[in-house]
Amino acid sequence: MSMLTTEASPSIRLEGKIHANLSVAELVEQAIRRNEAVLAKNGALRATTGKFTGRSPKDKYIVQEKSVADSIDWGAVNQPMAPEKFEKIYQRLLAYLKNKELFVFDGFAGADETYRLPIRVINEYAWHNLFVHQLFIRPTQAELANHQPEFTVICVPNFKIDPQEDGTRSETLIALSFEHKVVVIAGTHYAGEMKKSIFSVMNYLLPDRDVLPMHCSANVGDDGDVALFFGLSGTGKTTLSADPNRRLIGDDEHGWSDRGVFNFEGGCYAKCIGLSQEKEPQIWEAIRFGSVLENVVLDDYRKPDYDDNSLTENTRAAYPVDNIPNAVIPGVAGHPNVILFLTADAFGVLPPIARLTPEQAMYHFLSGYTSKLAGTERGVTEPEATFSTCFGAPFLPRPAHVYAEMLGDKITKHDVAVYLVNTGWTGGPYGIGKRMNLTYTRAMVRAAIEGKLKEVEYTTDPIFGLSIPVECPDVPSEILNPRNTWEDKEAYDQKAKELAQRFHDNFNKFTGVSEAIRAAGPKQ
Template sequence: MLKFKNGALDFVTIGKENLSQVKRNYSKAKLYEEIIQNREGQITHGGALVVRTGHAQERSHRDRFIVKDDISEKKVCWGPKINELEPSYYETFINRLLSYMQNKNVYVQNCHVCADTEYQIPIRIVTETAWHSLFVRNMFFPIYNQQDPEKYEPAFTVIHVPSFQSIPEVDGTNSQTTVIVNMSHKIVIICGSSYSGNIRQAVFTMVNYLLPDEIFPMRCAASMSFSGDVALFMGREGTGKTTLAIDSQSIFIGDHTHGWGKNGIFNVENGVYAMVLDNNEEDFPEISECIHKFGTLLENVSINLESRDIDLSDGDLTMNTRASFVNKCLLNSSNKENYPHPKNLFLLTCDAYGVLPPIARLSPEQTMFGFLSSFTTEFVKTATGDIAPSFKVCFGDSSLTYPPHIYAERLRKKIQENNVSCWLINTGWSGKKFGEADRFPIKYSRAAIQAVMSGDLDEIEFETDPVFRFQIPKVCPGIPKELLNPRNHTDNIGEYELRANRLVSEFIKDFSQFEDQLPDDLKGIFKNILPIEDMYDFSELGFSM
C-alpha cells in the first residue's frame, strides 16, 4: 500500500519497508568504488569513467506521460503532443515498481536546483545504479554534511530504475521505456532507459512547474564577458550552444537551463552535459581538458580496454556521445548566485540546407518567431548507413505550463525591458548545403560571437535579406567577407532561392500549429515577419529539399 507524507509519497518509510540498503549522498570517490565493484563502467587513463546507456541513447517524446489529475489538469498546457496517463494506470505501474524493488539497493542524492537562494528547490533523486548517482552529483547542487537526511523534505523526487520495464497493455504506455510525471505525488519515474539525459529533463520539467511566474525558465547556455556583459545561447542539441558559451575569451555561467527574473539570470544546474563526438583539442580546448578529469562521466564513448585511451571520433554506438562534469572543472567558470540581465541573446541553428547566414541581427519579433520555431537540422542514419539531414522545428511543443506563445511573449517583454540585442548564429552550412561543402568552421562562429560581445559590429553597415528580412553585417572581424551572405558564395543562385523560399514555407507550415492559440495582436506581428505573399507554390513545382 502506498504511504504519503504532506501530500507526497513517503519514500523514507517505503524505503525502510521495501529496500535492502539505501546508499545516501555518496561522494564522487565512493561512487567510483561502487561503479567499479558493480562493473558499471571503466576508468580511462586520465581518470574519467566510461559508461554505456544500452539501447536507449536519447530522449523519446512518445514515451513521456503526465498523470492527469486535479493539479495537472490546471497546470499543464494539454494538447495532442502531451501524453496523458489515467490515475488507474499509474497506480498499477507504481505498485509493480515497488514490488520489483523489494530487497534491492538504491543510491539517493539529496540536492537542490537553482543557484539563487531565493528560488532554490530541494530535490531527491533515487537511482538504481551508482553511475547515475554520480551523474546527479555532477549536474545539480549536492547538500554536504546533511545532519538528518531522513527528515529531508524535497519539493519532488525522481526515481530512475532502468532495469524495470513498462508493460504497455498493463500500464497504458507505448513501450518498455517510460517516463511518468505525477504532479500530485511530486514524483517523476523513469524506467527502461539508462540514458541519463532523461533525469536532467525530468528535473527541468518539474522546475518549470515549481518556479514562480516572475521567473522565465529557459533552455539555454550562458556566458559573461570579462567586462560583465551577459550573453544567452538558445538552440537545440547539436547547434553548439555549450561549445560557444565555453570560450577562453569569456566567463562560463551555465550549460543548459537558467531562470530570468527581476534581478537578472541564475543557473538552475551545476554541471555540463556536452555532446563530444569528434571533439578535439584545437577547436574545443576547454571541454577537451575536462573530458579527462576525475569525476567526468563519458556516455557511449569508445574506449580501448587495454590502454584505456578513448576515441571521440567513434560514433558507431551513437552520434549522441556525452560528457558530464561539474561547472568548476572549467577554468573560466563562475559560481555566483546570480548575474546581470543579458545584453545579447543568440538563437543558434545548424542549417544543413545552406540557406541561413553565419550571423544576422534580429528584431524582438523575429526572435519570438525563432524561439517558437527553433529550427535546426537533425542528422539521422538512413537504411544504407549514410547520415542524412532532417528538418526539425518547434521548440514550443515541450510540456510547458502555459501555451507556447505565452513564453514567447514573456521573452519579448524581457528583451524590450532590458534592451537586449538579438542575433541569429548558423553553425551549419551556408551558401552550399550539406554534402556539397564542409560545415561552417567553429572558429568563425566564435569570431561572430566575439564581434558582437566586443561591440565591433556596433558601427558596421548591415543589409536586409529579401526572403527572411533579418539584417546581415557586410563586415565581421574574423570571418571572410564573402562568407557573410550565403547568396554571395553559392554556385547556383536560382537553386539557392528555391531552397530559401522552401525553408520559409516549412517555417510557415510549422507555425500554423500555433495559429489558433495566438491573440490577434500577435497574429498581426507574425504575419509581417516572413513574405508569405511572395511564396512559390512548391506543390506545383514538385520541389523537394
C-alpha cells in the same frame, strides 16, 4: 539496513541497502565493482547505455491530474496519462524498490536560493547516481542535514513496463506526476532523461513565480555583461558558451528572474562527438576523474576516441561546472545584454549571423527552427529540419505563448540585442555543403557580444528579411551572405524558398500572435 522517506512523496520508503549521498570516489568505486562502467585513460568513468542512446520523447507522459489539467499544453509533446494508470505503475514500482540496493542523491535545481527546487534522485546504478551528482547542484553539509526534497526522480532501467497492461507505447516510460511530486523513468539507461525531467518540472513551476525558464547556456564578461545562447541539443550551446575570455554561468538550463539569470544545474552535459583539444580546450580539460563519459568508444589503451560514432553520434560527457576554470560559482548573474538564437540549418541557406528586430526575435523564438542532430532522439540518424517552439518544446509543459510573452517583455524591459546564428551548413545543404567553421562562428559571436556589430553596414536578405552584416572582425566577408557560398545560385534560391515555406506552414499553428510578429517571418 537503511530507511529513507521523503516529504515530497511520503509513500516512498526505501528499506533495502541504501547508499545515500556517496562521494564521487565512492560512486566511481561502486560503479566499477558492479561492472557498470570502466575508467578511461583520462580518469573519467565510461558507461554505455545499450539500445537507447538518446531521449525517448514518444514515451514521455504527464499524469493528467486535476491540479494541472487546465494549465498543461496537452498533445504530442505533453502526452496525458490517466491518474489510475499511473497509480497502478507507481504502486508496482514501490513494491519493486523494496529491499533493492539503491543509490540516492539529494541536491538542488536552481543556483538562486530564492527559486531553487530541493530534489532527490533514486538510482539502480551507481554511475547514474554519479551523473546526477555532477549535473545537479550539490548541497553543503549543512544544507544536506536539513534537506527536504520537494520532487523525486526514480530512475529504474530494469523495472518492467508492459505496454498492453500499462497502456504505454513501449517498454520505456518517463512519467511526471505533479501531485505525487515524482518522476518515474523506466526501461532506458540513457542518463539525459533524469536531467531533462527536472528541467520540465522547473519549466512548469517557475512561470507562476514570474521567472522565465530557458533552454539556453549563459556566460558573463569581466564587466558583468551577460550573453544567453538558445538552441536545441547539438547546436553549440555548450561549445560557444565555454569561452576562455568569459566566465561560464551554465551550459544548458537557466531561469531569468527580476534579479537576473541563474543556472538550474551544477554541471555540464556536453556532446563530445568530434571533440578536440585544439578547438574546445575547456571542455577537453574538464573531462577528468569524476566525469562521466556516455557511449564514448575507448581504444585498446582506454583512450577516448571522440571521433568514433559506432555506438551513437550522441556521445556525451558530464562533469561539474567548476571543472571549467572560469565558471561562476554559484551560477548567478545579472540581466542579459545579448541573446543569440543558435540554429543548425541543414538546408544551408540561413546566414551565419543576422541581427533581429524585436518582432523577428519573437517570430524566431516561437518558431525554434533547427535540425535534430543524429542520435539525440531515438530514430534520428541524420539531421532533420524541425521546429521546436521556444528552442525547447520537448521540455515545456505550458503553452508556448506563456514563455514567449515573458521573453518578449524581458527583452523590451532590458533593451537586449538579439541575433540569429547558424551553426549548421554552408555552401549547400547537408550532404553537399559543409558544417560552419567553428572559428568563424566564435568570431561572430564575440563581435555580437562586444557590440562590434552595432555600427557596421547591413544588407537585407530578400527571402528571410534578415539583416546580414557586410563585415565582421576575423571573418571572411564572402561567407556572411549564404547565397555567395553556393556554386549553384538557383539551387540556393529554390532551397531558401522551400525553407521559407516550412516556416510559414509551421507558424500557422500559432493563434493570437500579433500581425507585427507574424509579418516578421520570411517573405512569401
